[in-house]
Amino acid sequence: MHEFTVPASATAPQVGGLADAVFDHAADDPDRVALARKDAQGQWQDITSGQFRDQVLALAKGMLAEGVRFGDRVAIMSRTRYEWTLFDFALWAIGAQPVPLYPTSSAEQVYWMLHDAGVSAAVVEHEDHAMTIGSVVDRLPQLKRLWQLDADAEAELMAAGAHIEDDVVHRHRLALTPDTVATVIYTSGTTGRPKGCVISHANFMAEADNIVDRYEPVFHSKPGDQASTLLFLPLAHVFGRMVEVAAVRGRVKLGHQPQLSAAALLPDLVAFRPSFILAVPYIFEKVFAAARRKAELEGKLGPFDKAVEAAVRYAEATEHKAFGTGPGPGASLRMQHQLFDKLVYGKLREAMGGRCRHAMSGGSAMERRLGLFFDGAGMRIFEGYGLTESTAAATANPPEQTRFGTVGRPIPGTTVHIAEDSEVWLHGGQIFQGYLNNPEATGETLHDGWLATGDLGSLDEDGYLTITGRKKEILVTSSGKTVSPATLEERVRAHPLVAQCVVVGNDRPYISALVTLDQEAVSHWLTMREKPQLSQAELVCDADLETEIRRAVVAANTQVSQAESIRTFRILAAQFTEEQGLLTPSLKLKRKAIEKAYAVEIEALYHT
Template sequence: MREFTTPAPAGPAATGGLADSLYDTAERSPGLVQLSRRAEGPRGTAGNGWRDVTAAGFRDEVLALAKGLLTRGVRYGDRVALMSRTRYEWTLFDYALWSIGAIPVPVYPTAAPDQVRWILAETQAVACLVEDEDHAMTVGAVCDALPDLTGIWQLDRGCVAAIVEDGRGVPDSLVHRQRLGVTADTVATVVYTSGTTGRPKGCLLTHGALADAADALLACWHDALHDTGGHQPSTVLFLPLAHVYGRMVQIAAVRGGLRLGHLAEMSTDALLPALAALRPTFLLVVPYVLDKVFQNARRAAEEAGRGELFEQARQVAVDWAACREQRAFGRGHGPGAGVRLRHLAYERTVYQRLRAVFGGRLRTLMCGGSTLDRELGLFFTGIGVQLYEGYGLTETSAAIAGNPPGRAKAGTVGRPVPGATVAIADDGEVWVRGPGVFGGYLNHPRCTAESLFDGWFGTGDLGRLDEDGYLTITGRKKDLIVTSSGKNLAPAALELRVETHPLVSQCLVVGDDRPYVGALITLDPAALAHWLKQRGRGQSDPWAVLTDEELHTEIQRAVATANAAVSRAESIRAFRLLPREFGVEQGLMTPSLKLRRSAIADHYAADIEELYAP
């Protein structure tokens, strides 16, 4: 088994609980701005302005809420579900619950009643925080099956103020007595996996595992995060806090003294004003967001008659970043004079405008969650926003590997974070170990035993390590396709190549026990509308558009380009265009935007059969 280890940073391991860092920072630097909170609009809605919250101010709010939670009957070790979009109050409840030794349980706000019932019943949650009436009705619909649930608290009905009021007579010392009883080995949260192939499983993550993982990230990317031109490192969190990736951003920001703003929506209408107002210096994103930003920029350039200029600038950015990458590894001299001159010219005409979309101060992008196209990563680095890809799972408390500052290698997810080891088993599976690895699955000892062995966790992902110790993820073991001729294929890389075409939104490769490989392809609605407009045609019925000969020819080119990188036996021989994208609401994607392959195969069984019709 080939493996690579990054030594742990000097210093003792984390002790105590996650809430301790909040109180320590407030004592040490009470005026430090820790959070930026959305100002309230009419009737408690989110307004357009933002206000800063200092470390001392946040500590006081957390302490007041923690006292109210004790009054409401929440005790040390109790589990409380949090069902909300990403917003300030989530972080407030997390730290208030951790202050009294309670255990928050994230629930996706899009979760179906059956999923909510499963998570609340398995964790024996004593209360559930919800955001609005819809969420309250979802939880209320399954209350009869939840004998341990004693309260539903609703954010948009003023539950925070009510709970705080209940705790006014409780002495601070009672909270601190509970907090000091929390150790690094205490369970901090139960985070459920995305459930791509069945019921999600609850991962038991301790205070120590989350703290060590956050500290490893802060140590590894300290220089990148603090390269801000004199500004306080800051970010806007729009990833779901129900996912461990968003949760780790929150914990690292509080532990590292970084300013954090919350955004409940990922739409362009919500994101762009927030970026303009908060002007973050770094962002943590998923490939989906970067692809949307890039495609929107390209379409805007084409509509303005500057499509050729944009394409030239894109290629120069990619070439410039690739040459600098080669130089970092001692395999080249960096960008030549011609590339440098063209890059400088486009800096003034293109790249500055693209960076302005992010607020103008952005220096660093950190990307994870799924595979990112290498050229897209090089593009963002080439326009002046250094992109670092990373890799992690719920079971590893977020990142277990990442590209280090100064030596990022696009197309890979980097090297193990400090203190972690990554290994490749004989069958190609990625195995990891380190301080952030979880302690097991709640109520699933058999699954725990199958996943953990002597400190190692088998991720279920396939990958390879190069000569520099950089990891590349090539797919999932459970997603391997074996055609009727016996050819094995990991579909992820082929799907990603097809999805690089501007018109393509999603691609699902099929072919298990079939004579050849096929694909289901969905189109990006905005890109399709733009494509039709460029040809002077209006968008008609989706089904009618999908039978358009010119459109099929265009997608066939995308498939042919993707096929050029694989053998004939691995290539897509037939594809089917679908009238709508795979969505979370259909149950075809997880809330973290991963495809549910078996659900899609069942939903589009007839379309798949047509791929193999004589």
């Protein structure tokens, strides 16, 4: 199949912008809990739609008082926190355009984005961010104002705007149309300098409203309860931003968590008890790996692995039934599943807050077996696919027919087309307006409303999309064999000891790999084998560890032809990090930078 369309299910608004939902919801039901925010003691405090509207209005007046005008661009550099959502909607209420910056961005990256977007004011989280902008401010004559969240920017701005009439904000808000630019989001720059994606209010509305309309029933843990989600994805990334907009428009109670580490996130999941979460595969991998390590430490690895096997088989049987290719789980499997639900699956769900029955995953590929395990354990993960240029999701697995290992069908209002060279093309209301100040790149990417994604994929007979790699990342060996590295890397990474894997081999006689280690998993592995804790340098030379990693490579090779298989590999002493410039802020590999940084190690793979 070369093309598949799912008709829109939500009506595209003809007037207004994103901030209207805040005012409309407050007028309908001012006492409904809309968000929650942590107080100084770390306790969650509910915020009603009426209170949120009042805060948005007061902050919008403050921005006007400080000189922010319709069409101005205002940078936000912060981790994911309540104030970001507040500033987004306040800026949208006056027709301004927030420009998100990753809190980890370097001074040069910050300079490029602020300069390219012509930003006139910036909101930062704390002093370090202020100093980063301060170090390049002399090259940014258009940047006039800087506010710091940790220095009480919220209260300062609200006080500054107290004398302005509410009507002034409403006049700005009513001047907006859906085609007005809402934001400029910079791509993470895996292949060069970040490009600014111009996204309109209509793009966000098409994306959020169709997703809410299609998936609203699964936002609840049970029919009739209040839908709620804890947002821990970076708001500088389009996925996090789409969640923020969809939660407000879809009346889903929204909380924010700034830290992605399990140590910080898990207690908040338990305290907030979301009914639905949205995450990247890395989070689900970490939760699974931590549960398995805990079972092994308690001497219960055998039963845990049996529970995993039962969950996978149960989910596969359920999947077959959904597609009419099987009767569903048999009686003995159902009994086994029920037993493990008490012993294993229930505890896993409790660790995620206890109410969560569904999740959405995007940003990178999730291994089919991991998706099946979570499904069998009582938490269905809908894997999806999209880009900054498509305002996040363009496809997602439907709730009633999830095909694990695929990124699902087009979301309502979207068409997916597979070009002759297998490139994925997208069409729909969520497709961006183009790249800021870059007509050449826009012309290469947008063709009469169609987005050429640069990703390679295939559609099955039911319209489910499978991503097979990126056009720019295809390796060609010296013998002319083309290899997609992503599939091999994903399979090597499935081993619990592996953190990252980069497959190399362009213009080389065969395929090789660089592998980094998951330190927590390795430390646990050494403990269980009663081996001393080794330094990074010692680990790289450990014969038993090398044997384990070889198993991961051999397992990955069973899925491909001999010419595509990894012939040799090298274990590296340290992981690739964003600080070294080897990962994007959304944790994608920067291949060229990695190949350059590890040129000596790669050369050695071909001369041993």
